[in-house]
Amino acid sequence: MVEYKERCMVCKKAMVIIKSRRQKAVCLACQFRGIEDKPITDPVFKELFDIEAKLYEDSYFLRDIKAKYMRFGSLSEKQIEVFKKVAEEESAKLKKLAENPPKPKKSSL
Numbered sequence: 001m002v003e004y005k006e007r008c009m010v011c012k013k014a015m016v017i018i019k020s021r022r023q024k025a026v027c028l029a030c031q032f033r034g035i036e037d038k039p040i041t042d043p044v045f046k047e048l049f050d051i052e053a054k055l056y057e058d059s060y061f062l063r064d065i066k067a068k069y070m071r072f073g074s075l076s077e078k079q080i081e082v083f084k085k086v087a088e089e090e091s092a093k094l095k096k097l098a099e100n101p102p103k104p105k106k107s108s109l
């Protein structure tokens with residue numbers, strides 16, 4: 001999958017890195033606008049969404065699920081399951097990256 005940048009369709013200012021064809025060009029600030037200030041009261045979801053902020057930054061999918069919850073007040077079991085799975089995978093990826101930062105490629109010259 002080729003990553004490319006597109007201007008945010010909401011604020012028309014920020015550039016969004018598009019990683020999947022299903023992803024809408026909406027920047028982090030616009031996607032989360034009006035979301036962060038609403039506290040989550042349901043303990044189940046509070047725990048579910050209590051993941052590193054970096055994961056939300058990296059994953060459009062995680063942001064999207066959280067935004068859906070904020071909009072509809074609940075999620076299907078399937079969505080919860082997938083959220084957990086993706087959050088775990090992303091967190092493992094981050095850990096791996098922290099332990100073995102990618103080495104800069106040596107130039108052949």
Ligand SMILES: [Zn+2]
Nearest residue numbers: 008011027030
């Ligand atoms: Zn925006």
